[in-house]
Amino acid sequence: MSLKSNVIGALILAGCASLYGCAGQHSEAALQQAGADFQKVKEDSNVLRIAPKDVIRAGESLARADRLSTYWGSGSDVVHYAYLSQRYSEIAREHTTQALNEERAAKLELERQRLQLALRESKLLSVQQQGKWLEEQIVALATTQTDRGLVMTLGDVLFDTGEAELKNSANRVVLKIVQFLQLNPKRVVRIEGYTDSTGGKQENLKLSRDRAQAVADVLMDLGIEDKRIQVEGYGDEYPVDANASERGRAQNRRVEIVFSDEKGQLGAAR
Template identity: 60%
Template sequence: MKWFLWVAPALLLCSGCTGSLGRQELADAQLLFDQVKSDPQVLESAPRDVSRAGESLARAEGFAAHWGTDADVEHYAYLSQRYSQIAREHDQLVRNQQQSQRLQREQDRLQQMLREARLLSAQQRSEWLDEQLQRLATMETERGLVMIIGDVLFEPGSSELNLSASRTALQLVQFLQLNPRRLVRIEGYTDSRGEAEENRELSRLRAQSVAQTLVDMGVAAERLQVIGYGEAHPVAENASARGRAANRRVEIVFSDENGQLGAER
């Protein structure tokens, strides 16, 4: 009886006494789980992994609240985090596969259009190419034909092209395949916020991202030039949000039919 009276207070004192490392692991696991369970696409892509993450988290919380060691809490909190990460990775894999399938369908359509274009007469082909240039939204400048790709095709503050850029890239590929002697210079620009050198590097990376996408779709790398101008050569005032958005852009400069590009700025 005396032994029981001595042990019981010790149990009460130690109940839920999880160390700082265990509490941090538990908090991290809870944060990751909240993120994946609130994302409908992750729930649809990886329901089993999300469920396992929740079960492991519940066990970790149970050990933290009752008679459990730090090792128990950390173990199940780690499992919960890993299942949450796997769920995200699985979701990203599904998204990549879906994007690949969409690109394949676009490429198949492009190949069909190219086959049809080869059957056109010279006059029809000229008219058809003019139509393609209009679809690319080009404009005539002192540097030649220029197409502007706006900031909306990039993730905010990033050089990564988003999914909506694939159609624009495919149109570019289509035009370049039908005009094998034309070259392009891909020029990146930013607004004036931030350091000038950082802006110049971001503009170059965005231009390079466009170039790499074209190469991945079959355009020879030697037909592409890349340059980053940063905040130089704005097309609008940087004082307003609208003006800054206009200045964040990539310009595609086309050579003439003989492959002659205009001078750089």
């Protein structure tokens, strides 16, 4: 359907309408509208690329309406085929918009994936930096870097005398340990309890074990798997200071947390 035939059709229609009134004003308007719609889709290179079949059908229907408009008494047929032509033009436009949206969405999806990857990398980097920072904190908290590995000592102020329950003042350091273990999923710990020499051997052994277990329980409650935690009680053995003075005894009442290396290798128990 060329522009030329379109014009000729319109001329014929106009002539026909004025001479016989065959197509009528209604059908003439429908034909013109369909022609205008078809013209628009036909000139749109995207529509031609994406929905050529619909454009062809719009043209065919329009040509038919055009042809019928030259016959007497065909008004309703003209309107019908003009209607079909308009519909095909509209469908062509919709299909085109849809396809263009899909092309756009495909590009956006690639962009989204690229950004997601970048975000993951940046988050990972920040976690690594955070892990490094925490590690420095833990190392700073741990007073002894002995042949047993990295050892952190929780002093006896974290427990009431004779009690195995961990006081709230221990929360801060416990949370740091949990975070550290979460950021270093291969590391494991051994929690060792110690007492001073006051009291009976058996009681001290039990108290030291209970206190170490209390720390282990809190770690587990906060999400560290139990298989990453060993618990030992040594009673009054391995004192770090003389039991003669109160100060020395206070030093000896403690819980020590021995960290493995990054690969999970833990020094042997005493």
